[in-house]
Amino acid sequence: MRTIALGLTLLSCMGAAACGDSGTTSSQGGGGAGAGGAGAGATSDTGAGDSTSTAQGAGGGGGGQSGPTTPQWPFDRPPLDELSASSKKVYAHWHWFPLSLDDKSGASDYYTNNFMTPNGEGNTHVDYGGFLRERPIARLPRGTADYQVLDGERDAALAHAIGIDGFFVNVWDSDSLLQRWTAIFDGAANVPGFSVAPDFDLSIMGDLSDTALEDEMISFLDLVSDKPALLKQDGRVVVGLFHAGNRSVAFYEGFLDRAQQELGIDVYLVPVFLGVGSDAELDTYAGVADRFAGWGTAIPTAPTSAQDSFARAEQRGRPWMHPLLVQDFRPYTHGYWEAEQSLTVRSGWESVVASDVDWVQIVTWNDHAEHHALRPSTGKQWAYYDLVAYYITWFKEGAPPPIVRDALYYFHRVHPLDAVPTSQVELASCNANCDYALDEIEVVTFATEASTLEITQGGSTSTFDVPAGVHSTRVAALPGRPAFRMTRGGEDVAATESAFDIRDDIAVQDLLYRGGGSLRRESSAAEGCKAVCEAGDAAKCLGCETEPVWLVANPE
Template structure:
């Protein structure tokens, strides 16, 4: 299907150029594992070669053996500390993993130790270093920019402060990111199973690496009172507004689905995230260098989780179902076919089971793949579809018919689909066709009208083009059919040297607005998880920021009323460099990745602020400070030019006092080796998430 989609989009290019809240769900399913991630409160390295020097302002943490850099006494050690809270009493199956990112690829052997003495990043040197306990975990080998995990579960003793020391026993200097400068510093990931009947913690570490790294309580200017970290509400709600329950949202006629692409599940191989397939795809030298010319297969991955036992595929699907429910989605549109060679396509029954296990009201709409050759038979398509026959999680329209929503169905004529549906009816499945055309914005395709129940399309990925969704919805109504509008955050394809300008979160937000103006009956998020093109699922580089916006717009789309903001929350969207920043052409040998058509490239940083009452918001990038006075409660988008050489900081003030501040997880580079043109994101409330 992936090859079909690429070919299909290439053809389109040629044409164009001429319930409950997420927390309540997690609480109710007490047997499900909970994952939280805590960022470091302090980190520093110490050097035997400079025993009195305090490296509190150093950009990196270094770990090296005693003979480091040819010195007799040149050992370097690193220290990092974390404050853990919100883990409920009686939690079982607790694992605790120290995660660090390396700035270089080395074969160094590093061990993690429990630190038993006091220290601080501003006052500790080799001379006054704390005592290190026995090694808790050891690993050999670090990959530049990738997460390396060390299992420190033996040190877990409940909530409290944890200090760990890192030492090296062989190899060259291991240079690790420092949280003070990179936003990619050490994290402590904790996984546990709540005891039966244990309520959700009222305050817990955020489960999103992005959100964890960005939240800070330090005022940046002026004699203001120090705020607290962005808080969770007393009942653990993750959103700045009170989202209606899942059952309440499902009672509305309008529906919101997300298109699920099976090649990119939560985990592909159930391996350590530092060594799994996603890690290989992110590494330019991974996959035997197959994607070296473009800087790696992709630029992001799903949020990570520990290696699972048992039926890990179903457990992973259950996590993704919970994530979707937490945003108010009605279900997934699952692109389905069985494969003799790729097991990722053979998991459809497990997805159906996961939906049933988590919430019978969460439904799966069928998007069957199909042969495109002229005169192709229907046999395999029918056997694939029959896997869902009678399943309680299969989505039906109100009249009881089962919608089939295939991608790019025009590769077969309408009569082919009529014959398929007739054969399915003979086997007890009454279906209707809701084609997801490669491109349809309200004109043409009239020859399909007598063969379809509704219209949809794969959509476009730049903000100005979303006006076409309004036209398409109005035209579908004129034809007596309903419309399922697409909505996307962005589309970035290093392999094809192309991306489209999404105006930060603008394309996503305007997709909902124009779909509503056109009277769309449904919205399909394109896609949930295609990490090679376009995705909105919770991820390492974006956390839950896109999904929280989707939750807000989904609630509005369904209810017809903008949700009332009850809690202040700041989110951000921006790239890691200017779109025309110089890259290393000796390594990114495919040439520049560029906008082929559509809206021109922009270089902006966006703050999406949810305010419970008026206030002043600001975007700070070094000495460049932009402010906006917001005179009423609600959501507002505020943008400023992207400033290389800085790390954006976002603030909310009221009456001259700092209420909330969020620091971006992503520094803005002046130059780079490989282009990274995705919008990184973060922010939001501290709360417990499905992952």
């Protein structure tokens, strides 16, 4: 048996097919029973799948004063200055992958020619089918020397648009990457309300001596000390420490002393532990930590997980920054963690909004090698980003925002788990939550009123009743390209087709969950962004935040 969080209601499951079949509903904020939310369990007319539901914020009430209309989402996001003023903060971990590595067209840039093909970088990645299964949404060349700063600004603006307050930038001992990292600080300075903190990677720098590591950290801190976007807490410079347990308390005491004595900088130290840290680690580092943080694991979490971690930190007199992930698939190390479509991200956030946690860290914004990047991409498109936008508003406003537009989001893989690739030797295996690694499609509906959901695969349609609010429906995945439609009173209120085919015959293993949504698809049909990008209009291409994205990763 397992327990998962869904709509702040504890569900007990004896297998994925039984997970939430009862249509358990949690009515919060706006609509409640009057919006069709309470007790409106989903049922399948065909018996082909299972459903889980939460009715949240449908109709009136809910998350505070509305801001400008945001038609790309099923809710209206409050004004950004209101979200930024919240005492609850959302940060995202910025890793190695910029929007562009070489300022070339996405059709022929380094990502396309080297990371997205098994034969890239001189066949370095051929055994595991290529380095990446997705890439950042491509852009056309900027043609300016400061393109890295402009890309940093774009990253910061994309993150800030959903209420993210800043980046923790992963830093290690590489002179060749200094410009890339400082470009994030410089670009972020052009995004009001957005800040950046250095986050030293003590795993990558694990082989350095204490002296050499301390020198690297002091040198980088000095380099960014006058950056306007530098994140500060209570007047102190925030510094993250990934895999903090790799060094002693004495080492950190020496670093803090040097920062103050040599640079005149008082540091607000945030050790980040693997998972959520052991009790022994929290005890050991409580004396030097200003706030504890964890890295998390990309599997569904229990409703109390955030509060449990908060309480462990509070017992030691420290606040807690909670980790939140969407999925984790690493071809190059041959492993994945079963995220169950969107359940990992939804259960993690629902745990947070039910807790006393005041800071969270999204793991990550852009680590495409481990495929937990939230940044819009050719694989996840905008789907996870849009889901997280909803939960950030809920977290900061204290209530789920009202659902004012009907929308649906789909999540699925592009081949069955047991499909055998023809061009790959080293396959990934499951590391956690493996009993629930199933060949399924999930559709998350945001409905203003009770509706009917249709999922069509291979000419066969499965039909489900869905309540008002946020609702998850899962069905077995079949070969072909699935299509989705939500109707009410015989009229379509939301519809889209997946941008991705599901195939039995594959060249490489690809366990990334793809995603997409109806609202982005609708605007894409009107704007024709793929054609705009292919025609070479750089400015319009950059502004196309629609689906299917240009160069969508639909494997052949």
